[in-house]
Amino acid sequence: MTSNAKVAERGVTIARKLAEEARTGRVQRGISKIVITTVAVCWSLFQLSIASWLILDSWYIRAVHLAFAIFIVYASFTMFRKPRLGIRYWAATDRVPVLDWVLALAAAAAALYVVLDYRGIISRYGAPVPRDIFMGFLLIVLLLEASRRAIGPALTVIATVFTFYAFFGPYMPDVIAFKGVSMNRFVGQMTMATEGIYGIPLDVSATIVFLFVLFGSMLEKAGAGQFFIQLALSLLGGHKGGPAKAAILSSGLIGMVSGSSIANVVTTGTFTVPLMKRLGYSPTKAAAIEVAASTDGQLAPPIMGAAAFIIAEYVSVPYIEVVKAATIPAFASYAALLFISHIEASKLGLQGLPREELPPFFKTLFGGLQYLIPLGMLIYELVVFRHTPQMSAFNAIWVLAILMVAQPCLRAAQAKQSIGAALKKGLLDILAALDAGARNMVSVAMATAAAGIIVGVVAMGLGGLVNQVVDALAGGNIYLLLIITAIASLIIGMGLPTTATYIVMASLTAPAIVTVGGSYGFEVPLIAAHLFCFFFGILADDTPPVGLAAYAASAIAKSDPIRTGLQGFMYDIRTAILPFMFIFNHDLILYGVTSWFQGLLIFAMACLGNFAFAAATQGWFIARNRIYEVPLLLGVTPIMMRPDLIAAWSGLDYGHRHWMYLAGLALFGFIYLVQKLRTSKHPAQ
Incomplete structure (x- = not known):
């Protein structure tokens, strides 16, 4: 084994040890x-x-x-x-x-x-x-x-x-x-x-979250994690910066069911980070891309980690409504991260992996279709039948259990090996998954139970005082209140799992956001306030100096964990702006939106607005940005994400807000043409 291989193996071992x-x-x-x-x-x-x-x-x-x-x-x-x-x-x-x-x-x-x-x-x-x-x-x-x-x-x-x-x-x-x-x-x-202690958070942990965590553990034990990685590589590995894009896609797929940033890093990063480094990404950027992708896995519907189920209970809405509200911000965030990986590859002049090194798409897809059956059943039960999360997860689990027993038996039959030994392996895998699922739930159960003490104190009458203090700190300014909430979430979240961060901040600030917003003429839906706390609780997972996800990724990439965390947070800025936008533009959480066409339009424009913001903050669009192009790109973002505000400034009524998208498209297209002309004349720029 070469020295580089030994170093890489030690890094993977350290990352797995951190996760363990x-x-x-x-x-x-x-x-x-x-x-x-x-x-x-x-x-x-x-x-x-x-x-x-x-x-x-x-x-x-x-x-x-x-x-x-x-x-x-x-x-x-x-x-x-x-x-x-x-x-x-x-x-x-x-x-x-x-x-x-x-x-x-x-x-x-x-x-x-x-x-x-x-x-x-x-x-x-x-x-x-x-x-x-x-x-x-x-x-x-x-x-x-x-x-x-x-x-x-x-x-x-x-x-x-x-x-x-x-x-x-x-x-x-x-x-x-x-x-x-x-x-x-x-x-x-x-x-x-x-x-x-025995409040709503612990109830949700006991009745809903456990089943979804167990489902994720069983899916991983069945081999779905490796399937998602190979499928992502077969789809995106050959494109510019392919391994980075594959890391993002696979982390999103695994994050849907794992709900854990550090577990996601270890599962996908051990494979994708070395590929990114081999292609030409620096160790810090390779690790940071994996951290940003794995952290945002908790945003990805339909499962969204443990906190999403608690949001549904706190806001008293069906869980599917939480999924609906989070869909556009989550997918727009992932689309922007894919764009950032493309920007980084363009800066470095990187291409994709050779096609002969990539797994064939159709062979990979058909070889792992069985993993999509329980996942598809879970989504179908949640979205179509509108069954409770408990029933949906339970039905998906028994289907997955059958798959875990049948899969090794079928493979043994094809290879003409002992079916009895294969059956035993399948049953042992199920027992191992039951063990892993319970162990993975320990931190969630502790977080929800201990956070119940804080919730209980607030319920004793402290809540009204908290509202007054927070309002006084913010000076009645809704924007300052949101900034205080965001910073507090990031600081508290450095030492807490996402679920606990959300519970603490939602108990203290979500009612204040709604109250202060209402007193100043802003209608803030309760679900928007709770999602705001949820998003920033997730972002804390890669915030230095404590973010464990950054430490795990840096161990794999052999990079400095603080620099990795800072770089990952720079990538995550494109996620940080979304909560500030959907607090005021409720279209982004599909609040009151019932038309599929309108929903898809809002999603597409939100993606473009996030692309523009990512291009401005990363210093590159299709070429290196000139100083005057940065404010133009930043101008595209509010047009696409706050068309209601721009329409009001333009003297249009709220019902005509979507016409502002044309102005945003024109400005974005103008910047594209300017940079395109510049690169055609001076390719080095």
């Missing part, structure tokens, strides 16, 4: 591996049961869901990443210390307390006895520690600050003073009601 550390903290072996795997598989089977035949009270479901998750955290994640005070016991990665087994059992028991004494808790609702207070307090403490282990200290710190604020609010300065709560009320609402 994000998913599970210890190297498991022996009895601990058997116990944890058994618990994980039982968790998956429980979730499949409540989606099909097992009928339980929603409070039971949430408690059992949390108990499984918190047990796995204490059994899988070390207390510290490195030995403290010279004691290796706290950071043991080769075994599960006795203390962690005790904490795992205690945490699971505390989570299940509402199930074990359900009738008693209901009968004394609002008047908890000392035992209730003790078990509730124990759950809060162990949940915060489990959250710290599984997803880092940020959410634990924020939840702790909110907890202290709930008690010490009366002693704060007048501007942020809060009436405060008693211990009985705090613990009761957090652990013995459905407004705190």
Whole structure:
């Protein structure tokens, strides 16, 4: 093996280790591996049961869901990443210390307390006895520690600050003073009601998100990830900057079902980043393109990661309405990233891969059509039948399970090998997928449960105060309020998974955006405010200095992680402008749009507006931009994305806003012709 190959292999190993550390903290072996795997598989089977035949009270479901998750955290994640005070016991990665087994059992028991004494808790609702207070307090403490282990200290710190604020609010300065709560009320609402830990976020995690994460794990185990990569390469690999475009397409396809930026990077990046480097992309840019593509995978309908399901619950709309609202911003963002990869290839004078090195399209497509069956069924159930997300995911899962068993058996029959061995492999793959799906859900369950503490404090009466404080900070200016929300989302999201970032910011700022907008004459649909928080929570995944997706990609590309994160964020600026646009132009989220023709027109113009913005920020359109061309390109963006504003400035009424698209097309065409003439006379420019 050459030295370059060894370096590349080490990079892939490091990236996979980062992803594995994000998913599970210890190297498991022996009895601990058997116990944890058994618990994980039982968790998956429980979730499949409540989606099909097992009928339980929603409070039971949430408690059992949390108990499984918190047990796995204490059994899988070390207390510290490195030995403290010279004691290796706290950071043991080769075994599960006795203390962690005790904490795992205690945490699971505390989570299940509402199930074990359900009738008693209901009968004394609002008047908890000392035992209730003790078990509730124990759950809060162990949940915060489990959250710290599984997803880092940020959410634990924020939840702790909110907890202290709930008690010490009366002693704060007048501007942020809060009436405060008693211990009985705090613990009761957090652990013995459905407004705190057992609130809507945990309910969505338990009833919907788990099934979609499990579906993604099974699809990956069946081999769909490699199929998507090969299919993307066969389609786009031969074009200018082909490997980069293939990375974007495959990351979008995988991101639809994985919902995890870092898992997406490791799945697609191990294959596409070396190809991009070989073609001529610098290590930093190759890694940054993969990061930007993988991060935006959570925007891609129909699955959109865990937070999209919580949006549907918070806004009280069918999930399909969330998908509809996110469709144009998500696909316009991906189209612009494809354009950026084309720009980068043009700057460097790169071409595509030789056709003989690419997989044949039709052979690749027909060789993996089976992977499209469960995915197609999921989309069909969601969009056509309008079944609930739970039913849609469950039906897609059992179809996928049949596929995972049938696929190796058919291959064995064709190769005249043992069908019994193939059947065993298929069943083992299903068990491995059940295990992986549960482990992948741990961080989501911890995020939704711990964020429930913040939501619970806000529900105690802090929400009105937050609105007043945010309004005061923004000075009643809706634009400043949006900027504050965006920056806060990026900062908080550096240390939190997307789901937790969204829950925190949506609880604090989404109502304020709607309220402040309404007070100044802007009608902001609630779903637009929630999507705004969701988009910036996703963008935080590649924001330096913490973005794990950037660290994973830089390990594969052997690039500097900070520079990779900065470059990835520069690529993601084209996504960052979209929320600011759809807050005011509701056409972009198809709010009130029922015509297919109008929807497609809006999508096409949004793409062109995003292309113009990308060209301006990247310094290149079809040639290097001249200084005077940058403001012209930036001018195309609002014309295409805010035609209502331009129409108002032009004296036209709202109903004629789409005529502004002609002005945008004319300006964009003019810039194209100017650069085309320049390149024809001076090709080097």
